[in-house]
Amino acid sequence: MAETAAARALRLIDLVPYLVSNPGVSVKETATKFGVRVADLLKDLDLLFVCGLPGYTPLELIDLSVEDGVISIRDPQNLEAPRRFSEGEALVMRVALSALEDLLPATKKESVRKLREKLSKLYSADIPEDALFYQGDPSKEKMRKIEASIKTGKKLKITYLNPLRGERTNRAISVIRVKAEPRRTLIDAWCDASNGVRTFNLGQIEELEVTKDPIEVQENLKSDELLVAKLKADSNSYFVAENQAQLRKVSEGYEIEIFQPEWLVRKVLAEGGSAQLVEPIELSLRVKDLARKALALYS
Amino acid sequence: MSSAKTERLVNLTMALLGTKRYMAKSEIFKRVSGYTGTQETKERMFERDKDDLRNLGIEIEVATHDPLFEDEVGYRIRPEAFQIHEKFSAEELGLISLALQQIEGDDFSGTARSLALRLNSLAVTPEIPVEIPVAQSAISEAGLSEVLSALSERATISFDYQKASSNKSEERKVNPLGVSAWRGAWYLVGEDLERDDIRAFKLSRISSGISRISKAGAYQVPSDFNIKEYLVMLKSWDYVAKIAIRKSAGIHLRNRAISTSEIDDEWDEVELTFSDEAHALREALWLADDTKVLSPSSLKGLLIEKLKRLVLVHG
Numbered sequence: 001m002a003e004t005a006a007a008r009a010l011r012l013i014d015l016v017p018y019l020v021s022n023p024g025v026s027v028k029e030t031a032t033k034f035g036v037r038v039a040d041l042l043k044d045l046d047l048l049f050v051c052g053l054p055g056y057t058p059l060e061l062i063d064l065s066v067e068d069g070v071i072s073i074r075d076p077q078n079l080e081a082p083r084r085f086s087e088g089e090a091l092v093m094r095v096a097l098s099a100l101e102d103l104l105p106a107t108k109k110e111s112v113r114k115l116r117e118k119l120s121k122l123y124s125a126d127i128p129e130d131a132l133f134y135q136g137d138p139s140k141e142k143m144r145k146i147e148a149s150i151k152t153g154k155k156l157k158i159t160y161l162n163p164l165r166g167e168r169t170n171r172a173i174s175v176i177r178v179k180a181e182p183r184r185t186l187i188d189a190w191c192d193a194s195n196g197v198r199t200f201n202l203g204q205i206e207e208l209e210v211t212k213d214p215i216e217v218q219e220n221l222k223s224d225e226l227l228v229a230k231l232k233a234d235s236n237s238y239f240v241a242e243n244q245a246q247l248r249k250v251s252e253g254y255e256i257e258i259f260q261p262e263w264l265v266r267k268v269l270a271e272g273g274s275a276q277l278v279e280p281i282e283l284s285l286r287v288k289d290l291a292r293k294a295l296a297l298y299s
Numbered sequence: 300m301s302s303a304k305t306e307r308l309v310n311l312t313m314a315l316l317g318t319k320r321y322m323a324k325s326e327i328f329k330r331v332s333g334y335t336g337t338q339e340t341k342e343r344m345f346e347r348d349k350d351d352l353r354n355l356g357i358e359i360e361v362a363t364h365d366p367l368f369e370d371e372v373g374y375r376i377r378p379e380a381f382q383i384h385e386k387f388s389a390e391e392l393g394l395i396s397l398a399l400q401q402i403e404g405d406d407f408s409g410t411a412r413s414l415a416l417r418l419n420s421l422a423v424t425p426e427i428p429v430e431i432p433v434a435q436s437a438i439s440e441a442g443l444s445e446v447l448s449a450l451s452e453r454a455t456i457s458f459d460y461q462k463a464s465s466n467k468s469e470e471r472k473v474n475p476l477g478v479s480a481w482r483g484a485w486y487l488v489g490e491d492l493e494r495d496d497i498r499a500f501k502l503s504r505i506s507s508g509i510s511r512i513s514k515a516g517a518y519q520v521p522s523d524f525n526i527k528e529y530l531v532m533l534k535s536w537d538y539v540a541k542i543a544i545r546k547s548a549g550i551h552l553r554n555r556a557i558s559t560s561e562i563d564d565e566w567d568e569v570e571l572t573f574s575d576e577a578h579a580l581r582e583a584l585w586l587a588d589d590t591k592v593l594s595p596s597s598l599k600g601l602l603i604e605k606l607k608r609l610v611l612v613h614g
Binding site for chain 1: 352354384397424527530580
């Protein structure tokens, strides 16, 4: 589609302040920035050269020149400042800023929030702040860092929350593999602190950062041992719905592979009786024991 | 493509921008370069030019009752309405540039490019704080730019929407009130005109194009509108419970406690909100003998009942 005269006029108007703020910029760079061919940009500049204010004597015309592929503007007349943002553009900026705010670490959020407020006072003020909300996919951000760590071969420093042990720990880990399951993502990694291979649930990694230290993995070491558990559950069990992908249907219930026995014990407790942990028997007994102890608190 | 028209549009913009008082049409024809031909030709030219500039988002002010012109209409472009006169610091501009990188590509590439160029045309050079590590990510989704543009102008839109429960699409007429992203998907919240209610729409379920069916300014967004109130997943949890938690336990709940106070050497009293009773119950059951429900008593009763069932089932 041929460019309209109006669209071209707008580019001409935008060119002037750009040239003012970027003295000595080359024709080539300017053409790239504006998304036009060099030949077209030169035509634009020729045209700008004859535009100006009423009177149209040399004193009132836009004064610019091109020499050795470099553009200089001597008199922009009254087009020195760039065009104001439109309401629509301002709204796009506000949305982009709220996305940026979401991505930045907590310490950096404040300046973005302030800027967002400043913009919404100046532009698109009819759309309240609370009409826009951005919350990204936290696991996606984390995965990006894990990928970076694998690509660059650097260790990750993580803050890991373990509600089973009731602890939050900082660890340096070297990622071995990532196992993506429909409802959770597991990371197998060499953990310096435990001097062994451990499995981490991505959802419980609160913070992570790629370090400068090269990864170290001691091979042929056992990872957390997998255990097969058997359970029976109602059709309305929350656990069954939540862990559909990991469960294997067997004759009288389900089987599941687990690497943290205590995780399953707690999950079955949370079911409040709509699921029964059948095997291993010691885990089943632990469920009963914990439930008894909890009951004792109310007697 | 006619260079003459482009040249005339630039000259008209500069003239209207440069005048302190309103310029009458006759004055424009006399003084602004490019208006030639019969009176009628000039009039037609000017009307079209004016529309073109307005379509580009350039505000042309019109004064009809200026005593100076008697019955003639006057025009001008106010510099404050046309150019950026607000001050932005180098860091602020850097943050905007960084934010714009997030929406490059897709439907926003034109907007992002134009904005980036203009940011780089200000007297202050944008400075991206180097220590900010942001991976470039495309945050956009099909339909978002149309929705935002309708929202910014308060224009009613219509589209076909596929309900979650069926695979049939229905036409909806909506006044957009806000947008939100949640876990990588975009949602529009707006007034559904036929259902006379505020509804949430997932953009990925819009199965048609989005068309505008009203002029700009068809409605208003209430100044106290908060999108989170209309999105189930963003609604704040309002089921309040008080539980005692052993000092060694419950780190994942303590994180988000409303208040925590010490009971004795062994226990803390923690006040928490949950999405509903079932949620509170699951959390309390998970903690087993590391927690004791204090209130509400209905939750306590339910918990005791469930614990008894657990013992029974695992008997």
